[in-house]
Amino acid sequence: MMNPNINEKDKRRIRDIVQDFARKHSLWVLAYGTGCGAIEIPPTMTSRYDAERFGIRGSATPRQADVLLITGYLATKTLKRVIRTYEQMQAPKYVIGFGSCTINGGMYWDSYNTINALDRYLPVDVYINGCMPRPESVIQGFIKLQSLIAEGKADGADKYQENLEWYRENQKKIIHNWKMPDYNW
Amino acid sequence: MDINWIKILGLIVTVVMAFFTGALYGGLARVVTARIQNRFGPPALQNLFDIIKLYSKKTSINHGWMQHLGPVWAITASTTTLLFIPILRDSTFFTNLSFDGDLIFLMYIMVFGSLGMALGAGQTGNPNSAIGVSRGLSQLVGYKVPFILSLVALMIQFQTTNLNDLLAVQDSFIHWNIFQSPFAFLAGILAFLGMMGYKPFDIVFAPAEIASGPPSEFGSKYLGMMLTSRSIFTFAKLVLFVNIFFGGADNIFILLIKTFLLYMIPLLIGIVNPRFRTEQAVRFFWGFPTAFGIIAVILAAW
Ligand code: SF4
Numbered sequence: 001m002m003n004p005n006i007n008e009k010d011k012r013r014i015r016d017i018v019q020d021f022a023r024k025h026s027l028w029v030l031a032y033g034t035g036c037g038a039i040e041i042p043p044t045m046t047s048r049y050d051a052e053r054f055g056i057r058g059s060a061t062p063r064q065a066d067v068l069l070i071t072g073y074l075a076t077k078t079l080k081r082v083i084r085t086y087e088q089m090q091a092p093k094y095v096i097g098f099g100s101c102t103i104n105g106g107m108y109w110d111s112y113n114t115i116n117a118l119d120r121y122l123p124v125d126v127y128i129n130g131c132m133p134r135p136e137s138v139i140q141g142f143i144k145l146q147s148l149i150a151e152g153k154a155d156g157a158d159k160y161q162e163n164l165e166w167y168r169e170n171q172k173k174i175i176h177n178w179k180m181p182d183y184n185w
Numbered sequence: 186m187d188i189n190w191i192k193i194l195g196l197i198v199t200v201v202m203a204f205f206t207g208a209l210y211g212g213l214a215r216v217v218t219a220r221i222q223n224r225f226g227p228p229a230l231q232n233l234f235d236i237i238k239l240y241s242k243k244t245s246i247n248h249g250w251m252q253h254l255g256p257v258w259a260i261t262a263s264t265t266t267l268l269f270i271p272i273l274r275d276s277t278f279f280t281n282l283s284f285d286g287d288l289i290f291l292m293y294i295m296v297f298g299s300l301g302m303a304l305g306a307g308q309t310g311n312p313n314s315a316i317g318v319s320r321g322l323s324q325l326v327g328y329k330v331p332f333i334l335s336l337v338a339l340m341i342q343f344q345t346t347n348l349n350d351l352l353a354v355q356d357s358f359i360h361w362n363i364f365q366s367p368f369a370f371l372a373g374i375l376a377f378l379g380m381m382g383y384k385p386f387d388i389v390f391a392p393a394e395i396a397s398g399p400p401s402e403f404g405s406k407y408l409g410m411m412l413t414s415r416s417i418f419t420f421a422k423l424v425l426f427v428n429i430f431f432g433g434a435d436n437i438f439i440l441l442i443k444t445f446l447l448y449m450i451p452l453l454i455g456i457v458n459p460r461f462r463t464e465q466a467v468r469f470f471w472g473f474p475t476a477f478g479i480i481a482v483i484l485a486a487w
Contacts, residue, residue: 090243
């Protein structure tokens, strides 16, 4: 007989806790090496800093990935590819903005060719500050993301879906020849 | 027809045990790899976390019904393979479905998982999948030759096609088939390297080269099913080889030790080796392993 004190809502929460625990300890990263900051990813992943300790692992394709890591400035041309990649990922999915360039444009803030604030185009869950951030701070950023997941607050994918029109409007200001499949969530 | 409930319970326990052991071995393999690379490595249960996470993801990919069926097919094939292998010797609970002729049956059923994956991956239309599938089938043709030669040698030598009979002839340490027919063992173990798919034979998945190959278009639950199937299949292959060459096991504890030690062979070879190209891999299998297999057959038929 089931414990009558556990009502429908709490049961769901138990399932969520198990799921969030697994999600938190298994982050497959699609590192989109757009900017110079990408050079800090290899030391983060390999023997010196060993991100695999936290269950962080590189993934081969967007379909398998959980985290989209935008490492640095985004040229207006790459933005389209990044959006396409993000939309191919399977929910729940997270975005980490890496380096000052994703926050406010960094040292490319007045360039004709890069976007300034990443979160106008994609729902960013965690920003990692620095130009470029060291592997310690990258791992710190991942741990922040893990704690957000454990609390159930890393809901960027839901926000993206809810505010899709706002995001599309911003994206289309940058990308003029918009020929992409519909977002099918 | 009366239903043998003990046997059915045994089957279910076998599958569950195979899944958890396979996943745990996969995690331990990652820890061992990490230690050799002077890293700390993930927790040993990492593969289980990964699989739970994959099952908890959403998905909305649709390329056609074969894409949905492929992973199911793979999981069915690996479970079937497992169920026809006696897990322990002389056990009523764990003999499972093994019957006279199961060795021949296993030769066939073991390729079914790869075929299911190939069909599923083929429908996704991803070029990386197509390359991975063609590589996988080439490699399959490569290692099947020494594997089947070694099985045939054993069948001729002991005049049986039943795994339980093979277990019965290995009644003491010096009667293990690794000593009774060393050439069949050499052919078998070299084919086993290819079967396990660790380097240098990981040409099928090759994440840095063809973006993980066949499953490159599969995410979330589909990938979870593939990993589940892989865990079960890994355990099935390990038990099969322990049964054929290392005298089987009398209890679960010995089984775990033997399978784990056997698992370390392809892993440790893999860690220190780079990846073969496809034709190098096939040439390797059709070289010494096949020669050993032919010698074993000739010696057995003598
Ligand atoms: S934040 Fe600095 S290091 Fe990173 S992409 Fe921008 S300029 Fe390069």
